[in-house]
Amino acid sequence: xxxxxxxxxxxxxxxxxxxxxxxxxxxxxxxxxxxxxxxxxxxxxxxxxxxxxxxxxxxxxxxxxxxxxxxxxxxxxxxxxxxxxxxxxxxxx
Numbered sequence: 001x002x003x004x005x006x007x008x009x010x011x012x013x014x015x016x017x018x019x020x021x022x023x024x025x026x027x028x029x030x031x032x033x034x035x036x037x038x039x040x041x042x043x044x045x046x047x048x049x050x051x052x053x054x055x056x057x058x059x060x061x062x063x064x065x066x067x068x069x070x071x072x073x074x075x076x077x078x079x080x081x082x083x084x085x086x087x088x089x090x091x092x093x
Contacts, residue, residue: 001066005058009066011044012040020033
């Protein structure tokens, strides 16, 4: 992930924290959540000369990549901890 990618992702996530603050993601449909993000996605699309769809796809790719990196770091931290203690395998979701 490039520095530009991280900036874009951070910008959208910051906006999402405010725009989706009152939304329970378990109860509100994804389409309604995305509608709340549309203003920032349109703004970025305009700045980059891209389509809304292209920015959305890039955002989803970056979000997936960030989630995978976080998961990998967490697994590594837990693995180190479990190996030190000789504990049984630990699973999380």
